[in-house]
Amino acid sequence: MKLTVKFACALIIILILSGCVTTQRLPVPQLDRDPNSAIIILKRPSVYPLDLISVVVYDNDMLIGKLYGKDELKWSRGEGTLKLVIKYAVWASANHGVNANIEFKVKKNNVYVLYYTVIGKPVLFTSMITGATLKLEDNEPVKAIFTSTPSGALVYAGPSQDSLKSLNCKTPCTKTLPAGESHWAAEYYKMTLAGHEDSAIVYKNNTFSDREVHFDLKSFQPTQAHSFPVPIIQPPTTSVPSPEIKTDQPISISITSPEIDRGLKVVLKSSTLTIAGVATGGSGVAEVLVNDQQAALDDQGHFSSEVLLRPGKNQITVSATDTQRKSNTRTFSITREIVKVVQKPDIEIKKSVATVTINTGKYHALIIAVQDYSSKEINNLDHPIADAIAIKNILTKRYTFDDKDIVFLKNPDRKTIGTTFNDLRKKLSENDNLFIFYAGHGVWMNDMKEGYWLPRDASGINNPTDWIPNSTIRNYIRALKAKHVLLVADACFSGGIFKVREAFTSPNASIEKIYEMQSRKAITSGSLKTVPDRSVFVEYLAKRLRENKENYLDAQKLFVSFKEAVINNSPNNQMPLYGAISEAGDEGGDFVFVSRQQ
Secondary structure (H helix, E strand, C coil): CHHHHHHHHHHHHHHHHHCCCCCCCCCCCCCCCCCCCEEEEEEECCCCCHHHCCEEEEECCEEEEEECCCEEEEEEECCEEEEEEEEECCCCCCCCCEEEEEEEEECCCCEEEEEEEEEEEEECCEEEEEEEEEEECCCCCCEEEEEEECCCCEEEEECCCCCCEEEEEECCEEEECCCCCCCECCEEEEEECCCECCCCCEEECCECCCEEEEEECCECCHHHCCCCCCCCCCCCCCCCCCCCCCCCCCCEEEEEECCHHHCCCCEECCCEEEEEEEEECCCCEEEEEECCEECEECCCCEEEEEEECCCEEEEEEEEEEECCCCEEEEEEEEEECCCCCCCCCCCCCCCCCCCCCCCCCCEEEEEEECCCCCCCCCCCCCCHHHHHHHHHHHHHHHECCCHHHEEEEECCCHHHHHHHHHHHHHHCCCCCEEEEEEECCEEEECCCCEEEECCCCCCCCCCHHHCEEHHHHHHHHHHCCCCEEEEEEECCCHHHHCCCCCCCCCCCCCHHHHHHCCEEEEEECCCCCCCCCCCHHHHHHHHHHHHCCCCEEEHHHHHHHHHHHHHHHCCCCCCCEEEECCCCCCCCCCCEEEECCC
């Protein structure tokens, strides 16, 4: 009887100490999906009987909630310093008060995982706590992302405008925060690109978040280029090196193929031509561009580059730049024979009327870029985030997309992607338009006849259970109320979204008719094969969107404008695809990009 009474008393003491009798669990704030916020996850592994003791959690003196045995708390917060304090919920001994604390910098659009563990030993029917640990799990490093329009610019940075030094990277490129540093220091930046004006110098304050630096570079005006022939400086006939390099000599460009200096008109039948020559002079030629594309260059100044010719007259521009960034440009013309094409009679080609206007709804965009993966079995990528930023900048600057209507997910996990689609399902109306862009890994499972997107938290190749199948993406799109949805996917095996068909609307259909009918279309970087990390697909997609002069550009016309360029310039002959997403509600219309009024 005495033993029973003692056991009951001990049990009551444990319940009181743990706060389980009278204390209700405090509500945990809902996760904020705003990309400008950070997510904090506090986990507590079970260490029985020590986990009978509950604790309360404070974020910068704000009560978050209680943490019980094997449990976790989640909450969102803004960027800044996190001062996390954990206290015992109920404790009558001298050990009451602060149990554990930690302080660190939080950046937006990031997830921070912390582990809290109680240390102690059992004493009879209770527990004696001797300490606790609070550890921050390793998080992704802070990055600086550099992009430019056009790409290929050299990036310079420094603590002052007079001390800028090359970062040895050409856009798009990414730099990771050096080891031991917690944030990006205040710096000045600029970019340079041959044939273009140097960018202005910009200043960036200290920041704990990813740093994004983008420049739109202006090309030199035609009056600044030399269109007349310049004297050819012959290389020395002996192998004896000159005692010094005369940097005041003008840069000379001599074209050896084709033979344009003979005064004859060069006429070709082929669509391709190799431009070869010699560039000398200045302080030493460092770079030669042929029609803005970098040419192969040796240490004697010999260069070569292959160009594509359209039927008729083609202007070729060769630009040479020395180590002091002085340049010279030479232009000439090559003619490709025009072959007459017999037109079928009685076919009327309708031209769009410039004064046509259509009443479009609001334009939304969901941009997803995954390049850093948690699993060691999955190779990280270098370019998806930079590519996605370039696409976002074009949409907001040249088309009727507003920043507030664009959701940008950088390295999201599966749950975040699913939650975002679910939010759009509730948010979009029947008059809205949605542009979806995905850049990251894709996988095709032949036995399941299914393609997948790989989110940041995807497991290895033997565990596809947490990948995102194309059928799920198709279901998300089918559930949207939007009038038009266009999915652009730059990933391996992305063509699996179509299943069986490629659909083209009539080329003679008016823009009003195209917009009137509901559409669910997709443009993918390839069919059922791998595609390279450095995306030729995104390069030409962005180029066509940037150079478009029409008020209204439908997705089919956009695709046709860059398809051949991708095929001809990809290292593995990738075949981009355009078509209707099957079983998703497509009625024959198309997504229409509307240009901003300049």
